[in-house]
Amino acid sequence: xxxxxxxxxxxxxxxxxxxxxxxxxxxxxxxxxxxxxxxxxxxxxxxxxxxxxxxxxxxxxxxxxxxxxxxxxxxxxxxxxxxxxxxxxxxxxxxxxxxxxxxxxxxxxxxxxxxxxxxxxxxxxxxxxxxxxxxxxxxxxxxxxxxxxxxxxxxxxxxxxxxxxxxxxxxxxxxxxxxxxxxxxxxxxxxxxxxxxxxxxxxxxxxxxxxxxxxxxxxxxxxxxxxxxxxxxxxxxxxxxxxxxxxxxxxxxxxxxxxxxxxxxxxxxxxxxxxxxxxxxxxxxxxxxxxxxxxxxxxxxxxxxxxxxxxxxxxxxxxxxxxxxxxxxxxxxxxxxxxxxxxxxxxxxxxxxxxxxxxxxxxxxxxxxxxxxxxxxxxxxxxxxxxxxxxxxxxxxxxxxxxxxxxxxxxxxxxxxxxxxxxxxxxxxxxxxxxxxxxxxxxxxxxxxxxxxxxxxxxxxxxxxxxxxxxxxxxxxxxxxxx
Amino acid sequence: xxxxxxxxxxxxxxxxxxxxxxxxxxxxxxxxxxxxxxxxxxxxxxxxxxxxxxxxxxxxxxxxxxxxxxxxxxxxxxxxxxxxxxxxxxxxxxxxxxxxxxxxxxxxxxxxxxxxxxxxxxxxxxxxxxxxxxxxxxxxxxxxxxxxxxxxxxxxxxxxxxxxxxxxxxxxxxxxxxxxxxxxxxxxxxxxxxxxxxxxxxxxxxxxxxxxxxxxxxxxxxxxxxxxxxxxxxxxxxxxxxxxxxxxxxxxxxxxxxxxxxxxxxxxxxxxxxxxxxxxxxxxxxxxxxxxxxxxxxxxxxxxxxxxxxxxxxxxxxxxxxxxxxxxxxxxxxxxxxxxxxxxxxxxxxxxxxxxxxxxxxxxxxxxxxxxxxxxxxxxxxxxxxxxxxxxxxxxxxxxxxxxxxxxxxxxxxxxxxxxxxxxxxxxxxxxxxxxxxxxxxxxxxxxxxxxxxxxxxxxxxxxxxxxxxxxxxxxxxxxxxxxxxxxxxxxxx
Numbered sequence: 023x024x025x026x027x028x029x030x031x032x033x034x035x036x037x038x039x040x041x042x043x044x045x046x047x048x049x050x051x052x053x054x055x056x057x058x059x060x061x062x063x064x065x066x067x068x069x070x071x072x073x074x075x076x077x078x079x080x081x082x083x084x085x086x087x088x089x090x091x092x093x094x095x096x097x098x099x100x101x102x103x104x105x106x107x108x109x110x111x112x113x114x115x116x117x118x119x120x121x122x123x124x125x126x127x128x129x130x131x132x133x134x135x136x137x138x139x140x141x142x143x144x145x146x147x148x149x150x151x152x153x154x155x156x157x158x159x160x161x162x163x164x165x166x167x168x169x170x171x172x173x174x175x176x177x178x179x180x181x182x183x184x185x186x187x188x189x190x191x192x193x194x195x196x197x198x199x200x201x202x203x204x205x206x207x208x209x210x211x212x213x214x215x216x217x218x219x220x221x222x223x224x225x226x227x228x229x230x231x232x233x234x235x236x237x238x239x240x241x242x243x244x245x246x247x248x249x250x251x252x253x254x255x256x257x258x259x260x261x262x263x264x265x266x267x268x269x270x271x272x273x274x275x276x277x278x279x280x281x282x283x284x285x286x287x288x289x290x291x292x293x294x295x296x297x298x299x300x301x302x303x304x305x306x307x308x309x310x311x312x313x314x315x316x317x318x319x320x321x322x323x324x325x326x327x328x329x330x331x332x333x334x335x336x337x338x339x340x341x342x343x344x345x346x347x348x349x350x351x352x353x354x355x356x357x358x359x360x361x362x363x364x365x366x367x368x369x370x371x372x373x374x375x376x377x378x379x380x381x382x383x384x385x386x387x388x389x390x391x392x393x394x395x396x397x398x399x400x401x402x403x404x405x406x407x408x409x410x411x412x413x414x415x416x417x418x419x420x421x422x423x424x425x426x427x428x429x430x431x432x433x434x435x436x437x438x439x440x441x442x443x444x445x446x447x448x449x450x451x452x453x454x455x456x457x458x459x460x461x462x463x464x465x466x467x468x469x470x471x472x473x474x475x476x477x478x479x480x481x482x483x484x485x486x487x488x489x490x491x492x493x494x495x496x497x498x499x500x501x502x503x504x505x
Numbered sequence: 506x507x508x509x510x511x512x513x514x515x516x517x518x519x520x521x522x523x524x525x526x527x528x529x530x531x532x533x534x535x536x537x538x539x540x541x542x543x544x545x546x547x548x549x550x551x552x553x554x555x556x557x558x559x560x561x562x563x564x565x566x567x568x569x570x571x572x573x574x575x576x577x578x579x580x581x582x583x584x585x586x587x588x589x590x591x592x593x594x595x596x597x598x599x600x601x602x603x604x605x606x607x608x609x610x611x612x613x614x615x616x617x618x619x620x621x622x623x624x625x626x627x628x629x630x631x632x633x634x635x636x637x638x639x640x641x642x643x644x645x646x647x648x649x650x651x652x653x654x655x656x657x658x659x660x661x662x663x664x665x666x667x668x669x670x671x672x673x674x675x676x677x678x679x680x681x682x683x684x685x686x687x688x689x690x691x692x693x694x695x696x697x698x699x700x701x702x703x704x705x706x707x708x709x710x711x712x713x714x715x716x717x718x719x720x721x722x723x724x725x726x727x728x729x730x731x732x733x734x735x736x737x738x739x740x741x742x743x744x745x746x747x748x749x750x751x752x753x754x755x756x757x758x759x760x761x762x763x764x765x766x767x768x769x770x771x772x773x774x775x776x777x778x779x780x781x782x783x784x785x786x787x788x789x790x791x792x793x794x795x796x797x798x799x800x801x802x803x804x805x806x807x808x809x810x811x812x813x814x815x816x817x818x819x820x821x822x823x824x825x826x827x828x829x830x831x832x833x834x835x836x837x838x839x840x841x842x843x844x845x846x847x848x849x850x851x852x853x854x855x856x857x858x859x860x861x862x863x864x865x866x867x868x869x870x871x872x873x874x875x876x877x878x879x880x881x882x883x884x885x886x887x888x889x890x891x892x893x894x895x896x897x898x899x900x901x902x903x904x905x906x907x908x909x910x911x912x913x914x915x916x917x918x919x920x921x922x923x924x925x926x927x928x929x930x931x932x933x934x935x936x937x938x939x940x941x942x943x944x945x946x947x948x949x950x951x952x953x954x955x956x957x958x959x960x961x962x963x964x965x966x967x968x969x970x971x972x973x974x975x976x977x978x979x980x981x982x983x984x985x986x987x988x989x990x991x992x993x994x995x996x997x998x999x
Contacts, residue, residue, distance in 0.1 A: 026735070026768070031639040031800040038803060075586045086579045107568055108561040113784040114628075114777075149627050149786075149808045156807055160664055161517040165643075186638050186664070186804070224512075257512070296512065310592040311812030327517035330524065331664070334634050335627035335808030339784030344577055344813065 036181050043177075045413075045423040054421070056448060064453045067423040069233065069391045070444035071267070071308035073369060074362040078307070081354055085347065106343075113339040116332050118147040122346035126316060129349055130301060132356065133265045138278045140318060146328040147342070149335030150315040151263050151302035152182050155227075157331045158259050158298055158317060159187040161324055168192050168221040169259070170212045172204050174394075174430035174437070176233045176261075183227065192216040192223070195433050198396075201385060202235055204228075204243045209250045225257030225296070226250070231264040231274065234430050234439035235394045236387030238268055244280035248293065257296045266306030266359055269367035270388035295321040303345065305391060306362070312341045366391070366443060369450070373442040376454030380461040391443040395424075398436030400464050409435040420460045422453055521663035526655055531886075531896040540894070542921055550926045553896040555711065555864045556917035557745070557781035559838040563831050564781070567821060574820035576813055588812045594805050596625050600815040603822035604789060608774060610828060611744040616756040618791060624801045625815075626788035627808025629741050629775035633660035633705075635790060635804045636771060639797050640735050641667045641702040647737070648672050648690050648704045650682045652867075652903035652910070654711045661705070670694055670701070673906050676869075679858060680713055682706070682721060687728055703735030703769075704728070709742040709752070712903050712912035713867050714860030716746060722758050726765050735769050744779035744832055746862040747840035759793065767793040776818065778864060779835075785814045839864070842915050842923065849927045853934040857913075864916035868897070871909030873937050882908040893933045895926060 025032075045067045054062035113119065123142035130140045148154040163169065165188030171179065172194040183191055194212040196202040209226070216223045226247060230239045239247075251258050260277040268274040277297055299318040304310035314337050317328050349355055373393055374384055385394040401408040406428050413426040416438075427437035442450060523529075531553045540548035572578035576585045591597065598620070605618040626632035641647065643666025649657060650672040661667055672690045674680040687704070694701045706725065708717045717725075729736045738755040746752040759770055772791040777783035787810050790801045810818075822828060847857055847866060858867040874881040879901045886899040889911075900910035915923060 026640075026733075027796060027800070028638060028640055028642050028645075030642075031796065036800075036803040070590060072586075072590060075589065078589075079582060079585050082577055082582045082585060083579060086577055086582065105561060105565055107565055108558070111561070111564070111782045111784050112556060112558065114786075150806075153627075153807045161514055162512075164514050164516075181803075181806070186807075255512070304592075309589045311589050313592075313809050313811050323513055323517065327513070327522075330522040330659075333628075333659070334631045334664075336786050338786050338811035338814045340817065341811040341813050 030186060036185055038181070040177055040180070040429045045417055045425065048417050049423040052421075054449065054452075056446075056452075060452075061421065063417065063421045063423050064449060064456075065423050065444060066441045066453060067425045067439070068444050069305065069439075069441050070310060071305055071362070071366075071391050072444050073308070073365040074358065075308050077358050077361060078309075078348065081348060081351075110339045110343050114336065116147075116329055116336060118145075118337065119339065119342040119346055121350070122342040123147070125346050125349035126301075128352075129355060130265075130318070133306070133359065134274065134276045134279060138276060138282065144318055144320060144325055146317040146319075146325060146332055147337045148315040148317060148328075148332050149337060150304065150310075150313045151261065151300050152178065152315065153332075153335040154300045154302070154315040154317045155179065155182040155259070155261065156185075156187060157328050158300065158324075159183050159189045160331060161327045162257050162259070162298075163187065163189045163224040165189065166221070167224045168216050169225050169227045170194050170209070170216065170223060171227045172196050172202075172208070172232075174202070174234050174427055174432035175227075176229060177425070177429045177431075179227070189224075190221055191227070192219075192221060193431055193433075194226075198385075198434055198437070202232075202237070202394075204239065204247060206246045206250070209246065213250075213254065223254065223256055225259060227259045227261070228277075229261040229263070230277065231262075231268060231389035233264060233390060234392060234425065234427075235385055236390035236392055237385065238272060238274050238389050240272070241275060241280065241283075244275060244277065245284060248280060248284045251296065252293050255296075257298065259298050259300060261300040263300065263302045263305050264390050265301070267363070267366055267391060268389040269363040269370060272388065274389070295319075298324060306359070309345075312345070313337060314341065314345065369442050369447075372447070372450060373440070373454070376450075377440075377457065380454070380458035381465065382457065382461055392439050392441040395438045395440050396436065397438055397461075398434075400461060401436050404435055406435045412436075413438070416460070420456050422456060516664060521659065523655060523659040523663070526658075526902050531890055531898060534890045535896040538894075540922065540925075542925075546925075547894065549890065549894045549896050550922060550929070551896050551917060552914045552926060553898045553912075554917050555778065555912075555914050556783065557778055557835070557839075557864050558917050558919075559842065560781065560831060560835045563827075563834060564821075567824070567827050571820060571824070574817050576816055581816075584816065588816050591812045592809070594625070594802055594809055596623070596810065597812060597815045597819055599819040599823070600810070603819045604774075606825075607822045607828065608743075608789075608791070610825075611779065611832065612752065612754045612756065616754065616760055618756070622791050622793070622798050624790040624792070624798055625805045625808070625810045626790055626801070628777060628783070628786045628788040629739065629773050630656065630660050630788065631786075631808035632773045632775070632788040632790045633657065633737075633739070634663075634665060635801050635808075636737050636773065636797075637661045637665040637667045638804060639800045640737075640771075641665065643667065645700045645702045646670045646694060648687065648694075648701060650674050650680075650686070650706060652680070652712055652900055652905035653705075654707060655898075655902050655904075657705070667702075668699060669705075670699065671904055671906075672704075676858070676907055676910070679715070680710075682717070682725065684724060684728065687725075691732065701732070701734055703737055705737045705739065707739040707741070708755070709740075709746060709862035711742065711863060712865060712898070712900075713858055714863035714865055715858065716750065716752050716862050718750065719753050719758070722753055722755060723762065726755075726758055726762060726770075729769055730764070730766055733766075733769075735771060737771050737773060739773045741773065741775045741778050742863050743774070744835065745839055745864060747836040747843065748861045750861065752862070768796075769794070771797060780831075782818075785818070786810060787814065787818060839916060845923065846913070846915050846927060849931060850934075853931045853938070855930070855934055858910075865912050865914040868911045868913045869909065870911055871907070873934070874909045877908055879908050885909075886911070889933070893929050895929055 049063045049065050052062045054064040123145050127140035127142040127145060148157055168190040171191050173196055183189055192212055192215060194208045196204060196208060213223055258277060262276060265274055301316050303314040319325055377384060383396050400412055409426055409428055416422050416424055425439040535549045535551045538548045540550040572580040575581045576588050601620040601623040604623050605620040608618045609616060626635055646668035647661060649669050651674055657669060661669055670690050672686045674682055674686060691701060740754060755770060759765055759767060770793045774789040774791060776787040792798050856869045860866055873885055882899050882901055889895055889897055898912040
């Protein structure tokens with residue numbers, strides 16, 4: 023039967039056999055529930071924002087008559103043409119509901135501190151950011167061509183960007199030595215590597231704020247990136263899906279903003295036509311089920327092609343209508359974003375200090391729904407095999423689904439992404455307690471092991487004793503560096 | 506500085522989206538001058554859009570009575586959170602169950618559907634593209650009987666690199682899909698070194714509005730089994746079958762024919778036509794092949810149905826009493842609409858392919874063509890758009906092999922608009938006939954003065970459009986291109 027299906031169907035290009043997804047499957051088999059299954063697996067591999075949905079619920083409760091199809095409740099039968107439901111049910115124009123796009127453009131402006139303008143006519147609605155990223159690849163690259171992408175990156179890109187488009191991804195290696203920042207050298211090195219593999223590079227795909235790092239790109243990084251794409255005459259796709267989750271300084275600098283400042287140096291090139299933004303309401307508003315994604319570009323040809331391609335995944339008109347109503351109240355919008363960021367910050371702090379108690383540090387971050395956690399000191403050895411071993415222990419013994427760095431293409435073993443915004447405070451406390459017990463347990467085991475060795479082999483005592491102690495010392499160094 | 510076209514992919518800059526076809530030109534004409542009974546009574550009436558707008562009153566009534574189905578209502582808002590965060594590509598279980606039950610009901614509950622085989626997609630548009638991605642590699646081909654829905658050129662080919670090869674069907678046998686036509690298409694593919702991966706049928710047919718009889722369906726199943734290729738059945742119009750003969754779904758054939766390789770059979774479905782909800786983007790792939798279900802499900806990430814919509818639909822379709830009433834009332838109204846149009850057109854001697862399904866009929870305007878060419882069809886079509894102010898779809902945009910056929914949609918307007926549309930067509934046809942008769946009369950007189958050479962007479966007759974005699978006006982017959990030309994003496998008597 024293999025050859026009866028396409029190559030795309032027959033092999034594992036969808037990427038779902040990665041540990042990123044395997045952890046989810048384990049979670050599904052044995053899901054934590056504080057009452058029904060308190061020893062189940064806690065889901066910390068899902069970057070969802072459930073912290074502020076109550077705000078949306080109460081808005082809806084107050085405004086239901088507005089959103090519920092504005093029906094005439096007087097009991098009179100409505101003529102066919104006046105029914106809002108009918109209009110929505112028939113509305114399949116791939117340009118999208120104008121009112122909805124207007125609100126989205128304004129929301130995007132507000133998230134960027136009104137420092138940049140967004141034209142609703144340059145927005146294309148797609149079925150989630152998943153479809154937005156795939157559509158951009160179809161528009162920008164031929165099969166076999168490549169995009170550069172900084173590591174670590176969101177595992178879903180392997181499916182979204184490569185699977186059906188046959189576009190390649192070439193990693194730009196980022197290192198913990200400089201907090202995984204994007205450097206000129208790394209960009210150039212990746213480009214050369216692609217050339218050696220005879221891959222034509224069409225652009226760079228960045229996620230800013232970063233998934234899985236939870237950091238925003240600095241002005242310098244963005245300038246390096248712009249210099250690079252200008253000199254190579256390639257595209258930038260900037261996935262800004264977490265732009266509304268920036269809860270701490272430094273403030274978010276969008277690629278468009280960086281370009282505005284950059285233009286003073288490099289006038290007269292068409293780089294503005296080669297920058298494309300991806301956004302979605304799945305993370306900022308916590309509405310992944312509604313499948314609201316979008317592409318923003320100043321390039322009319324891209325907008326035109328992407329709009330036509332959106333036929334393959336339009337946003338339900340019912341959903342467009344609901345959200346255009348929710349977003350139409352400017353005050354509510356502002357209140358929501360502010361409160362959401364406040365709650366994310368609090369949750370982030372809880373996570374970081376909880377991990378600290380367990381002797382575990384994180385990369386200092388100011389955005390996103392997760393922490394990039396350093397568990398290198400818990401590895402048996404500095405290898406990906408050891409990382410997988412540790413990960414399996416965490417899934418099956420500690421009962422937490424977290425995402426191993428290797429599934430995010432991190433070049434250094436021992437890093438894990440742990441999500442914190444998709445559960446109640448109580449559940450997070452349970453999770454943190456489990457982590458603490460586990461981490462402390464490992465260290466104690468090592469100490470006990472050393473002591474056992476000590477009593478039998480006195481001559482190698484000093485050498486062995488130094489090892490766990492130096493590990494502990496290193497750990498303390500990490501703490502001060504990355505907090 | 507002009508933006509370098511080569512910085513975009515070929516896909517972004519080619520015509521693969523198909524929007525330069527006349528099918529869409531008519532829409533553009535409509536968009537720039539849309540009919541409105543009060544504000545623009547001289548505008549273009551949209552008859553090129555296969556939408557089902559006949560039963561919204563029933564839906565609205567249900568919505569008002571069932572506020573809990575909407576997560577936006579006070580009664581339903583408690584479900585908001587769970588629905589909003591649910592992004593599992595399996596879809597809400599109650600949604601899949603409701604779809605499976607609905608599909609069975611529409612097919613008279615003769616067959617059952619397994620909810621675990623129901624896969625979501627971004628409308629039937631997304632479903633078709635996904636099927637092409639799952640079953641074929643770039644350069645492979647699907648066979649498609651003509652005439653077919655123009656959107657297939659985009660859905661199955663644009664981003665997938667898959668080809669579509671026509672299986673030519675002709676009016677002489679009511680556009681039946683014959684074994685000969687299938688074999689001819691296969692032969693042609695072989696000669697061109699093209700690998701055929703499957704056959705795509707739409708049943709009920711768009712644009713014909715007809716259904717496939719059991720023998721034909723069984724014949725198709727035999728064919729694909731012999732060739733070991735897939736069969737994709739687009740059954741998007743399944744609930745629009747408004748009169749006998751009874752609809753037979755491919756699911757039924759599969760039940761009866763145990764020798765068929767089930768791994769080759771796949772259904773595409775949607776609620777856009779049967780329920781009239783194109784805006785909600787509810788596309789479904791139903792495959793009997795486990796690997797295809799698995800792959801399509803992963804690909805559905807690119808076009809999931811909004812959970813808000815899944816929730817509403819799950820509730821609505823679960824109301825069996827309502828759904829039964831809806832399906833039967835929808836059929837009744839479609840039958841009535843179809844009848845009004847086809848009888849009205851018969852009065853001006855315009856025939857159509859006899860049909861019992863769909864939201865349109867296949868109108869025969871061959872006798873109004875100056876000559877039997879695509880150019881003449883396009884000329885006639887431009888007159889219909891610009892002067893008669895009706896957007897109907899020319900047969901050539903459906904890859905019909907014979908010029909002169911037009912698809913006319915009738916379910917996307919109210920009764921008043923329908924009457925106006927009918928009046929306009931009748932007026933146009935009558936005027937065309939009068940012009941033809943005047944021209945004929947002029948020729949008649951002219952010829953009486955000339956020597957009556959038989960060959961010249963024949964030549965004259967051949968240049969004027971064929972005349973329909975009363976005995977050919979039966980609604981159950983369409984004009985055959987092979988019927989003998991009537992003698993002008995017969996006409997003179999009438």
